[in-house]
Each structure stands twice: as C-alpha cells, then as structure tokens.
Amino acid sequence: MNEAAGIEASLGLASEEAQARIAAGEANVDAGVKTRSVGQIVHDNVCTLFNLVNAVLALIVLFTGSYKNMLFMVVIVCNTVIGIVQEIRSKRITDRLSIIAGSKAHALRDGMEAELPLDELVRDDVVVLRRGDQVPADTQVVSGECRVNESLLTGEADLIRKQPGDALMSGSFVNSGTVYARVVHVGAENYAAKISAEAKERKAVRSEIMRCLNGIIKFVSCIMFPLGALLFARDYLSGNSELNSAILSTVSALVGMIPEGLILLTSTVLAVAVVRLSKSQVLVQQLYCIETLARVDVLCLDKTGTITTGDMEVAWVRPVEGEAAQDAPDAIDREARRALRAIACADDDPNEASRAIAAYFKDAEGRPETCSRMIPFSSDKKWSGAQLSNGSCYVMGAAQFVLGDAYERVRLQVERLAAEARLLLIARVEGFDEFGNIRGDLRPLGFVGIRDQIRPTAAETIAYFKDQGVRVLVISGDDPRTVSGIAEKVGVEGSDRFVDASTLKTESDVERALACDSVFGRVKPEQKKQFVLALQKAGHTVAMTGDGVNDTLALKAADCSVAMAAGSDAARNVAQLVLVDNDFASMPKVVAEGRRSINNLQRSASLFLVKRCRPSLPPCCSSLRRGNIPSNLSR
Template structure:
C-alpha cells in the first residue's frame, strides 16, 4: 500500500536558558551540518559528534553511585557517636575496651559490600530493561541504547515509545505525546512537524520521526533530574521510624554522658581513665548501631534475590512498600493474559462489504499495532491497490482507529475499527451480538463504515456514534497466562485483594476472570458508569473486583481513590494506558515486554514477563520488613536497658557495672550475630503500620525487666563481694546476658532447627568465654562463690518469665487486630 509521507523543511527555535522552567519554551537549535533526516547520520558523522562529546551520556540513577554508597554507610549519625567514643577509649586504654570500634568497622564494610552488590544487580538489570529507541543510521533503522544517541540523530517514534532526548518533529502521522510526567498535564499533546518533543514524554498515538537537538545533560528531563539530584527514596515508614529513634537516642546520650562521668569520677576517687571507661561502657549500648546496617543489608539482599529472578527493583526501600501492599490492580491484557492474540472469527454484517480487504488495509495503516491489530494483520493481507489518504491512529482514550482509502475501483471510503459500544449507541442490535461473544471471553471489535471525514470525528469524538455503520464483528482469542491461577491463589491466601482492570467490555473481562476463579467475576462493572467523586469512587471500587471499559485516567483515579482510603496499592501493567496509574500507585509493576513508557514509570519491572514472579516479589517484601522489625526488638531492648541502667547508676552513685568489652560481648552474642541471620530469614507476614509503636511495646518492658534484673543482681553482688569490682561486674554481666538471651529466644520464634541452633550457639559462646582462662582474662570475667552467681540466675529467670507474659499479652493483642 502506498504510504502518505509528508516532507518538511528544517525549522527550529532557539532556547533561552532562563526559559528552562517552561517546557514549551525548551526547544533545541536547528541541527548543524548537512544531515539528511530521511537517511539519518552516516558513520563518519556519528564519529565526529562522539569526538565532540555530543552524545546522550547521562549518569545512570538506577542506584546510588559508589562514592554515595561509601559516604552513606561511613558518615552516619551512629558512626559519628561511636567513633568519638572509640577515640576516647583508645586514648585512655586498654585496647580490649575498644572492641566495639571493630564491630562498627565490620558492620560498615558489610553494608558497603552488600549495597555495591545490589548496585551491580540494579545497573545490570536496568541496562537490560532500558529503552532502545530506533535511530536511522546510514539509511537504515537500528535499535540503540539511549546512551548511543548523538546530536542530530533521526529517531523513530511509535505508540508506546518513551522519548529519551529532546528534539524537533520532522514527520508526524497522527502523533500524540503524553508529557504528564514533565508538565503535570494529563491530556495528550498533538505534535506536528516543527513542534518540540521533550525527553520524558511518551507516545500515546500515531507515529513520526524527530531530530535530536539536545542530548545528555542538556536535555529537559536530565536537567530536571539534575535539580533534584540525589538518591530518591520511596516513602518508608521503617526508615522514618528508625530515624526518629536515633534522634532521640543521640539527644539522650549527652545528658547521660555528663551524669555518668560525674558519678564515675566521684565513686572512683577521681581516677579519670577508669571513670571514662565506665562512662563509655554506659553510653555504647544505648546506640542501636546495627539496626541501620541490617535494614540496609536486608533491602540490598532483597534486591539481589529478586534480581536473580529477573526482577528489576529501581529503589531499595521499594521492597518495604511491597510488604505493605493490601490491594493489587491487575491489568488484564499482558498481565493475566498473553500479550499476543489470534483472530477467532469474522462475522460479516453486510455481504456487500469486502471485509477481508478492509481489515487488511486498516491493519497495514498501523505502524505500531497493538495486540489486536497484530492478530488482524497476520490473518488478513494488505490489499496493495488501496491508497490511504487520511488516517487516525488508535488511541486508548478514543478506543478506535480509522483510515480513508481510495479503493481499486476509485471509490473513496472511510473505515473505523474499535470497541462496539464506543462506535454504536446504547441499545443497538449489534451490541447484543457483541455481548454474546464477549461472554465467552473473546475480545470483540467492530468494523464500521464512516459517513463523516476523519478530521471531523477527531474534533468531535462523540459524533462517531452517528457516523458509524456496522459492517462486521471481529472476535479475537486471548490466551490466559499459565502461571496466573497459581499467582492469584497466592494473593488470596495472603489476604491481598486483587482487582482486574481492562479497556475491554465488562462482559468479556468478567468471562476471563471467571476462568481464573476470581471473586466478583460474575458481576463485572462497566467503569464508564462509575461515579467521579473520589469518595464515591473509592466506595464503588471497594465493592467491585472486575472492571471493564476502564480508561487511562480512570485507572489513575481508582488508584488514587483507594490510596486516599488508607490502602497500600500496587498496580501492574504493560501499556501506555497504564502509565498514569503506575506512576501514582504506591508500587508500580511493569512487564519487561511492555512499552518503554510503562517500564519507565514503574518502580519494579518483571524483565521475564512472568506473572509468576509477582508472588516472589510480594514475599520478598514481607520477608524484609518482617525480619527488620524482628531484629529491631532486640536492638531497642538494648537501648532501653542501657538508658535505665545509667539512670540507676547515677541515682545510686555506684560504679557502672560494665566495661565496654562486656557490653560488646553481650551485644555480639544476643543481638549482633543472631540479628544478622534473623534479618535474612524467610518470612511472609504482611507488614502493618505503626512500626515504632509495636517495637516499643516489646522493647520498653523487656528493657525495663533486663535493667531491673541486672540492677538487683549487681546490688546483691556488691553485698557479697564487698568491693571486688571484677566479681561484681561478672555477676551483673551474667544476669544481663541471660535476660538478653531469653529475649532473643522469644524473638526467634516460631522455632525451626536453625533458630534453635542459633540460640544454643550463642549460649555456648558465652559459656566458652567463662570456661577458657585466656578469654576470661580478656573480658575480665570471674564468677566466684555460689551466692552471687545463683542470685544473678534467679533474677534472670524471674525477668524471663515476666517477659513471657509480656510477649503472650502482645500476641493476643496482635491477633485481635
């Protein structure tokens, strides 16, 4: 078929740098040099531009840079506090009391190494899942990575393409571009030759070509990103809660340190080195030094694990968002069903119409056909003798496409193909037949002759129902993904509500959903009749489970409505019509084979297009958030008992019972080492809000009981040993270790073989220190007699039993929620 091609001269507008904030004013200069836009650049021209640095090189922001990772793990509030205390101990000695500095160094190195591993995974996957625009070089189109584009390149545009550089439109065939990600305006912008296109937009209809005028850091989207440079994180209740805790601890340490040093100078007869050591021993355990590390570690390991399943997570804390998801919107086409289709039957409504020829002509019009048109193209050849004179590419908003042809006989006619209920008025007899086919799970398209010019219909889309004369119904078969039933069953078992959205008729969507056993499949909702008010829309969406005839803006509104009601929403999709909803969902999930615009808007991309990966994604998020919350109980318990012990010591005006080495030993065996394993353990419980409140409801009583048991054991030991500080410290250390180990045993539940082994190994490690003379000397532990040690054991048992009651009460409270 002869294609209608428009030739245009080079036009351009200079860009005022001060007009940067206005996208409409951000146009590049006229391309320099003798460039033939129809053929693209030659190899020599590309080499010349590369040599001048006029390439589209923009630093990848799929993850933080190496320098940012090192600084973020090294220059932390916790490291600053611990570092100061470490320097103080190194000055007064001995080196055994500076062991906590080695732990911080190890933790920092682990954090850096793990995040670098995650960065490599992110960058590698981002390169695989990135946009690959079609660029004309030496007269032929080639697919390049976005970084391969140079200034003056001629770039093709098709429906679904993401625009990766700024440029001037040369050829436009019904070209419409959505620039909502840049301007906030959701309505597509019609682009004509000479108009500007900006990086960050995406094509929603039509085709065209443009010449790159600004690349790399000069491009509009790149400069916007530069203004907001930094590692952008999704909203994280976990991170915010930990930050609040750290701010409180840091503020509390200042008066605690002053009070401790004054008290210890008094009780140690102005022995400054010993007073400093005891003061540091009181301050070090107040800092939950490993909590931030293990949070980052859990996120990073989650990214690596998902990366091995070909799942690209663009931001580490997005994994936390997965754990909180309670509602998933599933786009039917491409998610529940295969993206490809087959023509089932063509039902002619007018024997005089050459249906096969019309379908072949319409199929040949679409330069970037969707799944429906690809099936039609495969089934019906192009009648080469037909000449196209006008066309209207498919648009998700219109739900139809069309073209005007001069047929072989010389007659000019206009044809439309699209959704029957969009092209015909309600109650039309053909719609009943369409519903019958749709009830079988088939997609139904109507072929209609049009009595009005296409440009008139584009100006007044509502007029199409008066102009369309039905000629044939085309039914297409959709193939359900094999993995979809198991994935949907998993969501149901995990208490996650699934809602199916589609632009197809509600009857057709309901039939597909019924085949998958989804609730609400027999009562599909036609989204065209949903209320527009956000509160009413949220109520309607909450009641329904299967929705047909959902437009792009409606998908976005439905996501916003449920989020406003307090739901955490994930959205899956692969098409241009899903972009707005993907962008506004808490977590957007795109298929790797989807449009570049959908992949760019999503925070998670399933590169293998496997719906079966979604349960793994959800499970990984729950594992991370559940395990971080689990170990947070241990770290904050230590902070609480350290603060309370400091208060007791200051009020009682007695020597602080621990040196830093004792706290390092207890912390390593009851928190540091076990927390490392617990943070990476399997888990599937859905995350709940109020992270800080839940953790403190255990940490406050547990820390208070640990402090009480330790204080009583210490005071008894002072009576028994009468001034033997090493023996008194040993009794207090035994009591604190046993209570902390009991807390670990509670937090490690439900028990598995490796968790039981973990608790027993930590207990054995402490026994080893007590039994090996060299280790006893290093840690200055000496249990003598039976009265004080057994008193310490008794205090620990009473505190442990009380802690069991606290845990049981909290478990009943959690079950009642």
C-alpha cells in the same frame, strides 16, 4: 529538491533565527529534574543521628588510645556502605530514564533538510517526520498526513490519524505517512519531559522498620548521654577507677544501649533477600521495597503485559443474528471468513487486530483472495475495507461506525459479545467512492472477537493474592467491558462491576469507585497515579504493576512498583522491582520471600529488644515487638 519539498522548506527557520532562539533559551535542551548527586547520597548516608552518636563515642575512646575498643565502628561503616552502594545503583538506573529514544531529528534550516541533535531544535523549527520516526518534541502538523502510535504515552494501541492543525505529542511514533510539523514546546515544556521529570523526583523511602529503628535511636540518644555522665561520675569520682578505665567502662555501657547489631542485621537480611530473589529472575532496585511488598494489601494490575502477554488472538468468528436467516448460515459464515482473511492478508501496514486475524487463518486451505483495492484503517472512520478481485467489497471495523444509523440492528448482540472480546464487524458493501467512503447499501455478515492472550499462570497468581488477603484491582486504558471480561476469566473478585474512568470527574468520585469496584477501563495515565494516591490516602499499602510509559507516574507514586523487563525503559527505570522473565507468576515468590525475610527480622528484633532494653522500650517500636503483618500473610 522537488517543487513540493521546496514549498515545505520555506516553512523552516534560517540559521540566524535559530541562533536567536537558542540565545533566548528556547532550545530543546534537557531541563528535566535530576536525581541527587553522589555527594548528596554520601552525605545523607554518613550524616545520620545513628552515625553521629557512634562517632562521638569513638572519639571518646580515641582519647584513651585504646584503638581495639573502636571495633564497633566496623558495624557503622558496613551499614553506611550498604546504603550508599544501593542508592548510587538506583540513581544510575533512574538517570538513564528517557522517553525520547532518538538522538537526532530532521529539521528544515535555510531552505534545506538538515539532521540536528535534539538539543539543537528550537521553538518554531519545522521537523520532518516519516514512518518509524519518534516525535522529538511537542509539535503541530503544518503539512502532510500520518498515523501515529501514542501507546507509549497513553496505553491505547489504536493508530491516530493526524492532519494539518493536529498536535503531535513528544514520545509518540509515526506509523505511516510523512508530515512537516512545527515545534511548539521545547525542553521541560514537552509532554514526555514532564513525565520524565515527575518520575525522577526523589520519593522518600516508606519503611516501617526504618521508622521504628530511627525512633529507637532518637529515644536512646536522649537518655544515653545524661546516663553516661552519671556512670562516669560514679566510677571516676568515687576513686574506684582511673580516668581511661572509667571512660572505657562508660562507653562500653553506652554502646550496649545502641542496637547496632539490629541495624546491621536489617541491612544484611534485606541484602540476602535481594540475592535470593535474583536467582528467581527478579531484579531488586530499591532495598526497602522488599519490606514494603511484604505489607501490601492492595495490588493494582495493568492489564496489558501483566495479566495478558500483550499479543492479540482471534477468539471466534460468529454470524450476525437475524442476517443468516435470509441465506444458508454456512454460506454467510464462509463469506465472512473469506472476506476477513482477504482484508487481513492484503493490509500492507497491519495493526494488532489484522495480524491476529491473519495468524488465525494461516493454516486455512487455499490462498487468500487477492484485493484489487485496499482502503486502509482510519482512526476517523474506525474501519478498513477492500475490493476483492471478483468485484465484491467488504469493510471491517467497529460496528457503530460501520453501520451508523443502522447500528440498532445489532446493538444488543454487540453489548453481549463485548464482554467476551473486542469486536470487529465484517460487512458486505456495494462499493467505495473515490475518497474511500462506503457507497450504496451495506449488509452485516459477522463478528470477529479479538482478545488479548491471557497468561496461562494469571488465574493461579490472582488466586494466590486472594488467599493472602490482598485486594486486586485491574486498571487499564482499554474498553471497560473488555477489561471486565478478562478480569472475570482470571478470577478477579467483583469483575462484573466495571467502571469507565472517563466518567470519574472529581476526587470524591474516584474515592467512591475505588471503595466499591475492582475493574476500571478508559483510565488515563494521570488517573492511574490519582488512583494510587487515593488508595494510600485511605490507609492502604499499594503495589502497582505496569510495563509502559503510561504506567510510569503510577509506578512512581506506589509504595511498591513492579515492572516487566520487556516493558518500556521508563517503566523499568522507575520501578523498584523488575521481573526479568516477564512472568507475573514470579510475584508470589517475591511476596513470599519478602514476608519470610521481614517476619524473621521482626522475630529477631523482638528478642533483641526484649533482652536488651525491656523496661524502657519507646512506643514507636511497638510494631517491632508485635509485628504488623497479619498471620495469614506470613506463610
């Protein structure tokens, strides 16, 4: 171990100190919320009012010894088994939810670096984090410097520079550099653990059909036993029937009052819909979400991975207005393109923008100019730079950070172009000092527009929902102007009115914005959930799509949640529907199948109820008689 490493090792704990913290309950054990046990699932599905009523009737029939008349229990068993199997399957998927993917961490113990299981880390442990490592617990940097990707948690892809004193959130990844960081939170205190715990909390199934059927059963249960006593008394006490015959006759009449066939029909129709959707590359993880999706009237879309593919591309390269007048416009354009290509190709640790620029110039003639010095991108400076082999120096980054006080020279052009794409400025500088800062005068040359690749089918899919009367909201963590530009391209209504979510401070601000606007940028993960809850409070049935951990809380809160198979494990596990082919264009098929199944079920239920108990239908089943899916949504 070298001298520097020895100094860092002295920051670690001794084994005795670690054992004392474990004894004090300060270890990084998994203290997250667990889903219901298999026993609880079986109990909740078996011990229902519907099963109780039928079990009582079966026991009465058993008393007579006429076992063949107990065959109606087959329906109850089948319905119960369907519910148990579906819930256990969903439980196993949810239990696998974990934002922290690794199982080991490198910590300093007894003056040496040791590999430890995550649950053996304790508070105040010093962990070593290198390029590619995932942060195992909430920590604070004590030594070193690195760049961290927090997109898994926040949805923003920009790398963030971390220095001594800065916090590292559990679940983020070290993109470059090496740091020593002290553990400050363990177990359930960790940021990632809090998200996982909330995502694993049980959410009651919101099903209009289930509510109506339960209402019918409660109504029938209240009248069937007094009525059964009267029927038995009429048959037996009048002397017209023997005891067993009177019992069987009474039970037969009472069983006919219970809509057993309708309940089995509901489970069967939904199960068949699951099979049909699986053929369209859609995985259904919660049975009743098919009905919920059929009733959705607001669809919240996360931009990245849903409307867009998640990859970046160069839209155009344009000169800075007013600068080209001093030289030949073509010369300025060539210089800007040459510098962009050189910087992007020379970056040893390229971000999404650099990769897109390098791909854009891939087929350009000749080899890119070599760089004698590279200034890496910094989240503080918001630019990267390079000195070419011919001595010319250039920077590429956000215009307001590159130009500083001179930003007003290009502000109007930036505001106009920002609606089309994410902007990066390329500028010529005199040089760089020893710390990598810009030295001397600076001259802006041009802008490169970077945009997300829009899915070819996105506009058609948005048009489908518009035709079906479903309001579409675009919710993203990116710049609201960029989100607005993409929303406009795919035909989202009201895309010209965008909102910066960082300005929404109170619940009333959120409610007013949701009532009027359709495009939201700079949205934090907890705000996405707040948006869903506010829409539900306003009486809407909300569907949410997403693919990242930052979408997990909103997916959990939504009435129907849809995730992409290529997204994070957390998003897939918490979602009710998973698009296996990662294509948002599958959504119309899902909605159409759900509405076809539910409308057929409602028509069958109406006929069933009208024929069997028309004089005494309870108010709760009015939606089953009428159906509550608008006619324009049932095509």
